[in-house]
Amino acid sequence: MAGCSSPPPAEKPPLTGAAIGGPFTLTDKTGRTVRWSDFAGKYRIVYFGYTFCPDACPTDVAAMMRGYGLFEKSQPELASQVQPMFITIDPARDTPKIVGEFAAAFSPKLLGLTGSQAEIDAAANKFAVYYGRGKETSGGYLMDHSRVVYLMGRQGEPIAMLPVDQGPPAVAAELVKWVK
Numbered sequence: 001m002a003g004c005s006s007p008p009p010a011e012k013p014p015l016t017g018a019a020i021g022g023p024f025t026l027t028d029k030t031g032r033t034v035r036w037s038d039f040a041g042k043y044r045i046v047y048f049g050y051t052f053c054p055d056a057c058p059t060d061v062a063a064m065m066r067g068y069g070l071f072e073k074s075q076p077e078l079a080s081q082v083q084p085m086f087i088t089i090d091p092a093r094d095t096p097k098i099v100g101e102f103a104a105a106f107s108p109k110l111l112g113l114t115g116s117q118a119e120i121d122a123a124a125n126k127f128a129v130y131y132g133r134g135k136e137t138s139g140g141y142l143m144d145h146s147r148v149v150y151l152m153g154r155q156g157e158p159i160a161m162l163p164v165d166q167g168p169p170a171v172a173a174e175l176v177k178w179v180k
Contacts, residue, residue: 015158022126029100050090067171
């Protein structure tokens, strides 16, 4: 019959089936233990970085949280079902207090997490995050690390990488596309 067609198949999330993410146990700004399972049923935005980062981390986190803010303005109900997280890769310097202050500088909704070196190693490994101690500078050592912002689903499954390099509107558009 002319003019009648079925809708196109739903697009699959780009990270469908990827071995990214998984259980972790870390610490928030108050020293409270936080587990990946605490967020079951919520979408999660996950970024690994460090608070002493001179450029990449603040830029990425600002774009991530501004994009989340745009999404929150247009979709407040859905945004309330998303938990943004910043996980340090530098637990030697990033204490609970420091990670908490860093996260709060971007948004009260951003959860800053740290832990022992073993806990950070385990979490980073689950998210396929590369990091290592970099060169010394007059301000202390730098950390080399991958720069990926993951959007994870309600069951902790990987959905997409948020395009922070394209700016907050692109991040918001990707959240609109996948958070349902």
